[in-house]
Amino acid sequence: MKDKTLNRLLHYILLYKQPFLISNGLLILAVGADLFVPYMVKVLLDGFTTLGFNPELFMRIVIFLLLITGSGILNYGHDYFFSNYIFHVVEKIRNDFIHFLDRLPKSFYDKSPTGDLINKTMNEIKNIKDLYHNFLGGFVVSVLQLLGIYSVLFFINPFFASMALSVPIVFLVLNYLINAPVNHYVKTIQSQLNQLNVMMVDMLKNLSIIRLNSAEKHLEKEYSQTNNHVYQNMLKRMHILHLTDVNFNGLFQGVLIAGVLLFFGGKILDGQYTVGVVYLLIDYSRRIFNIFRGINSQWVQSLTSLESARRVFSVYENNEVEYEVPMSQKRDFKGDIQFRNASFSYEGRPVIQQFNLSIERGKTLAIVGKTGTGKSTLINLLLGFYPLDEGEILIDQSNIDDVNKRVLRSQIAYVDQHSYEFEIEYLNELTSEQLDQLQGIVSNLGFVSLAETIGGHRVQEVHGLSIGEKQLLTIALALLKDVNIIILDEATSSQDLETEKKIVDLFTNHFHNKTVIMVTHRLATIKEADKIIVLNNGQIREMGTYSELMEKQGDFFHLSTIQAKKLELDKEA
Numbered sequence: 001m002k003d004k005t006l007n008r009l010l011h012y013i014l015l016y017k018q019p020f021l022i023s024n025g026l027l028i029l030a031v032g033a034d035l036f037v038p039y040m041v042k043v044l045l046d047g048f049t050t051l052g053f054n055p056e057l058f059m060r061i062v063i064f065l066l067l068i069t070g071s072g073i074l075n076y077g078h079d080y081f082f083s084n085y086i087f088h089v090v091e092k093i094r095n096d097f098i099h100f101l102d103r104l105p106k107s108f109y110d111k112s113p114t115g116d117l118i119n120k121t122m123n124e125i126k127n128i129k130d131l132y133h134n135f136l137g138g139f140v141v142s143v144l145q146l147l148g149i150y151s152v153l154f155f156i157n158p159f160f161a162s163m164a165l166s167v168p169i170v171f172l173v174l175n176y177l178i179n180a181p182v183n184h185y186v187k188t189i190q191s192q193l194n195q196l197n198v199m200m201v202d203m204l205k206n207l208s209i210i211r212l213n214s215a216e217k218h219l220e221k222e223y224s225q226t227n228n229h230v231y232q233n234m235l236k237r238m239h240i241l242h243l244t245d246v247n248f249n250g251l252f253q254g255v256l257i258a259g260v261l262l263f264f265g266g267k268i269l270d271g272q273y274t275v276g277v278v279y280l281l282i283d284y285s286r287r288i289f290n291i292f293r294g295i296n297s298q299w300v301q302s303l304t305s306l307e308s309a310r311r312v313f314s315v316y317e318n319n320e321v322e323y324e325v326p327m328s329q330k331r332d333f334k335g336d337i338q339f340r341n342a343s344f345s346y347e348g349r350p351v352i353q354q355f356n357l358s359i360e361r362g363k364t365l366a367i368v369g370k371t372g373t374g375k376s377t378l379i380n381l382l383l384g385f386y387p388l389d390e391g392e393i394l395i396d397q398s399n400i401d402d403v404n405k406r407v408l409r410s411q412i413a414y415v416d417q418h419s420y421e422f423e424i425e426y427l428n429e430l431t432s433e434q435l436d437q438l439q440g441i442v443s444n445l446g447f448v449s450l451a452e453t454i455g456g457h458r459v460q461e462v463h464g465l466s467i468g469e470k471q472l473l474t475i476a477l478a479l480l481k482d483v484n485i486i487i488l489d490e491a492t493s494s495q496d497l498e499t500e501k502k503i504v505d506l507f508t509n510h511f512h513n514k515t516v517i518m519v520t521h522r523l524a525t526i527k528e529a530d531k532i533i534v535l536n537n538g539q540i541r542e543m544g545t546y547s548e549l550m551e552k553q554g555d556f557f558h559l560s561t562i563q564a565k566k567l568e569l570d571k572e573a
């Protein structure tokens with residue numbers, strides 16, 4: 001596929017034309033003023049050596065000082081507008097990126113490690129800023145300076161200027177040869193640093209599990225091996241760069257200045273050249289060198305940053321945002337849900353097959369089944385996170401494919417076992433009326449002290465609550481939402497059996513207008529559910545009420561009996 005990184009970088013840089021033009025206008029003036037400074041020194045030197053000090057020379061000194069001041073102001077102005085402009089561009093890139101990530105389908109996140117995304121958003125977009133700085137603020141400035149210097153040189157001494165043109169050619173050829181291995185190291189270091197970031201984030205996220213499994217040593221070894229590769233590659237890159245920058249460049253610069261003195265120095269005495277002209281030639285020669293040194297390191301740094309830009313923008317190239325039906329007027333789902341011949345596969349592996357199910361509004365459905373049998377996938381399909389391969393899902397007779405995803409999700413209160421990590425913060429935004437309602441629900445469930453905490457509006461204390469208490473509050477919060485469909489996907493996993501049962505009873509007996517779908521592993525808690533389905537390999541194996549399924553003495557009955565025996569054993573123990 002064609003690499004569009006450069007097009008995207010150009011697109012962003014041209015987004016804000018006015019500051020771009022102002023900044024570049026100031027840049028051209030600043031470069032012009034800068035180049036004029038050595039010329040003024042030449043004029044002053046020649047003035048001194050030929051006429052001695054006189055009022056005209058004094059005026060030239062004043063002009064010289066004004067020129068230096070003006071050049072400083074212009075450079076500051078350029079830096080200010082340029083940086084301001086680049087910060088703005090980078091702000092836009094970051095916003096666009098986050099906006100794009102927000103609209104990507106869930107399948108994207110199944111494959112992308114969190115660490116990689118954090119790295120892209122935080123570090124690699126910062127590298128894009130460095131790219132603009134190095135390229136536009138460094139590279140382009142250097143090229144402009146070179147153009148200016150060569151123009152002046154051609155004006156002063158065309159012979160010398162033609163000779164000096166060979167300098168960049170030699171320089172570029174040698175640097176090109178040396179930069180080829182540098183590019184290789186730049187790419188490798190960048191990808192290894194990225195691996196380190198990913199490892200770090202994953203390690204921090206799973207710290208407890210790692211400690212429980214005594215896996216620290218293994219991970220530290222893996223980390224330090226990659227870290228050592230980064231060190232080795234940085235060292236190699238540094239050696240090559242040092243070779244060009246210090247040894248080769250320093251030597252080349254010395255030879256050139258010696259050449260200028262040898263060739264033009266003697267001509268001062270016979271009056272062919274003034275001291276000022278020779279000074280000017282030496283100064284411009286040194287500048288040419290320093291500019292090329294700068295270009296070399298700006299080029300290498302730009303390559304590093306270009307890799308980052310490529311990695312960030314690759315997300316745009318390789319992924320498409322979720323298809324969105326236009327935002328229709330607000331829906332008000334009553335809660336009739338139907339799956340009709342629904343089939344779905346993860347990358348070709350069938351998970352839900354020819355699935356049919358109806359849930360009437362206000363009813364409670366429990367989904368049970370072995371691990372990995374497709375329970376959560378069904379919920380994800382209902383929430384519109386993945387498109388069906390075949391069939392349809394209807395809510396109130398509307399195909400969810402025809403409903404805007406945000407509208408769809410705004411009509412469903414969804415709680416899973418991790419929802420509290422996000423939802424619990426909403427406690428602080430509730431009105432005192434809502435807090436009172438929440439308190440009522442929690443105290444109904446028998447959690448008196450928790451209800452008091454909420455009643456006392458001491459919601460800032462929630463961070464000190466247990467995971468079970470936080471989950472309970474999150475479920476109660478779902479009940480407060482003005483929606484008719486509630487999904488609990490193992491949302492009660494941290495509750496004891498008694499509390500879980502109370503929660504199910506609360507839904508079944510007190511919220512008749514809400515359709516509730518709950519996924520659970522504990523079968524004893526769903527006695528009151530209006531319908532239970534036993535899922536097996538993405539298909540309904542059994543369906544009925546608790547007593548119907550027990551009477552049938554099928555899978556549900558066997559699973560329940562095993563769980564009941566285990567409970568008894570646990571109690572005895």
Ligand SMILES: Nc1ncnc2c1ncn2[C@@H]1O[C@H](COP(=O)(O)OP(=O)(O)OP(=O)(O)O)[C@@H](O)[C@H]1O
Nearest residue numbers: 110346347351369370371372373374375376377378
């Ligand atoms: N994002 C995914 N990408 C690929 N395969 C997946 C993905 N999510 C789930 N699966 C696979 O699909 C199957 C059904 O998974 P699902 O999470 O729906 O099962 P489940 O019944 O909810 O399991 P559990 O009781 O463990 O939560 C499993 O085999 C699982 O490995």
